[in-house]
Amino acid sequence: KQEVTQIPAALSVPEGENLVLNCSFTDSAIYNLQWFRQDPGKGLTSLLLIQSSQREQTSGRLNASLDKSSGRSTLYIAASQPGDSATYLCAVNTGTASKLTFGTGTRLQVTL
Amino acid sequence: NAGVTQTPKFRVLKTGQSMTLLCAQDMNHEYMYWYRQDPGMGLRLIHYSVGEGTTAKGEVPDGYNVSRLKKQNFLLGLESAAPSQTSVYFCASVSGGGGGYGYTFGSGTRLTVV
Numbered sequence: 001k002q003e004v005t006q007i008p009a010a011l012s013v014p015e016g017e018n019l020v021l022n023c024s025f026t027d028s029a030i031y032n033l034q035w036f037r038q039d040p041g042k043g044l045t046s047l048l049l050i051q052s053s054q055r056e057q058t059s060g061r062l063n064a065s066l067d068k069s070s071g072r073s074t075l076y077i078a079a080s081q082p083g084d085s086a087t088y089l090c091a092v093n094t095g096t097a098s099k100l101t102f103g104t105g106t107r108l109q110v111t112l
Numbered sequence: 113n114a115g116v117t118q119t120p121k122f123r124v125l126k127t128g129q130s131m132t133l134l135c136a137q138d139m140n141h142e143y144m145y146w147y148r149q150d151p152g153m154g155l156r157l158i159h160y161s162v163g164e165g166t167t168a169k170g171e172v173p174d175g176y177n178v179s180r181l182k183k184q185n186f187l188l189g190l191e192s193a194a195p196s197q198t199s200v201y202f203c204a205s206v207s208g209g210g211g212g213y214g215y216t217f218g219s220g221t222r223l224t225v226v
Contacts, residue, residue: 098208100157104153
């Protein structure tokens with residue numbers, strides 16, 4: 001059974017800092033990996049999707065990497081802003097019906 | 113606006129009552145899903161559908177039933193609600209065969225069973 005772990009569970013940083021969120025998964029037979037953002041009381045918004053054959057994806061200040069063989073992904077956020085405060089969720093897709101297995105998330109707070 | 117719409121947004125049920133959560137998408141997506149989110153446990157898949165008229169069990173299906181009579185709608189039913197079903201429920205959809213690109217989530221239904 002695929003298990004996804006995210007560390008740390010919570011993180012507080014001052015504005016302007018670069019930061020890294022970590023995601024690990026137990027079964028390397030994945031189709032792709034996605035990072036989502038969830039604001040309090042809201043649904044999930046897709047940030048980045050990395051295919052199993054890719055090493056990284058970038059969107060603006062966000063960069064996600066994937067090391068499938070070691071079962072790890074990182075989400076790098078550059079020059080953090082208060083608007084980045086949210087919970088970030090990692091999810092792996094094993095390919096069957098595009099079902100996702102989620103981690104428990106990292107709650108990020110960026111302070112002024 | 114295109115997307116996934118869930119109704120209702122909030123509901124309080126008494127133990128033993130029944131209810132149906134409705135999910136509607138207007139993106140012509142083939143695949144639809146119901147997840148529940150509980151503190152400290154992340155999102156877990158309840159049931160899913162890969163097309164009109166099909167349904168399948170996910171990780172935590174007990175106590176729930178689903179139907180997909182129309183491609184754009186996916187219904188989640190609780191026949192006899194229990195306090196353990198207190199949770200936030202999310203519906204999601206994605207194009208079939210797209211490898212997960214364009215995964216779209218609804219804004220959630222917060223259900224409390226007392």
